[in-house]
Amino acid sequence: MADIDTLSGGIVRLQVAEAEVNNISIRFLDRKNGEPTKGKTSPEMILQQLTTKKGQIIFGLSQLRCKDKLLTKTS
Numbered sequence: 001m002a003d004i005d006t007l008s009g010g011i012v013r014l015q016v017a018e019a020e021v022n023n024i025s026i027r028f029l030d031r032k033n034g035e036p037t038k039g040k041t042s043p044e045m046i047l048q049q050l051t052t053k054k055g056q057i058i059f060g061l062s063q064l065r066c067k068d069k070l071l072t073k074t075s
Contacts, residue, residue: 021056 003015026046028039 018057021052021054024050024052024054 005013005015007013024047026039026043028037029035030037
């Protein structure tokens with residue numbers, strides 16, 4: 001993720017961290033109590049929708065895009 005600071009003179013300092021994807025696992029949680037439950041969609045189908053793959057180096061913006069894509073598919 002990124003950390004943004006505005007300094008004097010209109011200078012912006014942006015610190016970006018990157019991460020390597022090690023493993024992606026899909027878990028379904030009950031909306032009411034937050035406990036694990038069985039999902040209606042197969043985990044394989046969800047993994048196909050992700051643009052982030054195992055071993056890939058990711059940055060903050062790609063993380064947000066991936067999360068947003070999943071949220072719009074499941075809402």
